[in-house]
Amino acid sequence: MTTRSSALHADGADSDRLKALLERAATGRDSQAWSDLWTELYHNGSLDVAHPLVLPGLAGLAEADDADAAASALHLAGALLVQADRRYETRNLRHRYAPEVARLLDAAHRWRQVTADPDDYCCLVEALLNLEGDIHWANGLVWGLVNEEYELECPDPDGCAPLWVIIGERGFFSAAEDYGLSDDVTTLPLHPAEPHTLEGLGRRLYDLARTDGHEQVAHALTHAFGEATCPECRQRFSVAEQIAACSG
Helix, strand or coil: CHHHHHHHHHHHHHHHHHHHHHHHHHCCCCHHHHHHHHHCCCCCCCCCCCCHHHHHHHHHHHHCHHHHHHHHHHHHHHHHHHHHHHHHHHHHHHHHHHHHHHHHHHHHHHHCCCCCHHHHHHHHHHHHHHHHHCCHHHHHHHHHHHEEEEEEECCCCCCCCEEEEEEEECCCEEEEEHHHCCCCCCCECEEEEHHCCCCHHHHHHHHHHHCCCHHHHHHHHHHHCCHHHHHHHCCEHHHHHHHHHHCC
């Protein structure tokens, strides 16, 4: 049986551990501190994501002047909020900490406007979408933009083999799963969306990327929100819809 005194002791111990981890993470040079925070808060560790130090502490790091620490804080905070949305015991986390979420969003917008590296920029966009909480497949979308490929399922109900959609330096095409192992694999060109036809999320992200000077990211987004063709059944499908389906 847990007594009130033991619960208070545990809470005090958790607060001390969180403070220590956040202080180490604030230096921007302690990768182990961030690894420990992810383990303890996201990967079923012993620290409670709803602890009053967590989101305020991450918001403080995001608002500081260290770009690496800020990006790490925004990434973790966004992931924690999306995970909390899916769990019954923490489902109202973003509402309980609405002022801190607003601070994190402001910081995400500030940092995305000054981030020059395309991959870092994409990760900030992922954090921004996670903090907003409107979609739950931001990780899948951004993973492919950074890695320049998506592993997807054909939407055909008969079930084709997994396929790859390649977006980047190697080209813009769909291929069978083993496209990298042979020169004989069939590849089919992608069908990017015309920028003026983009709507909703695709329109917003394309406009943000162009406004922030990331033309390469904007170009990749026209393919991510365009169409691909399955190499097996030749069915044409929406890339973004399959990213969302495979990320669910």
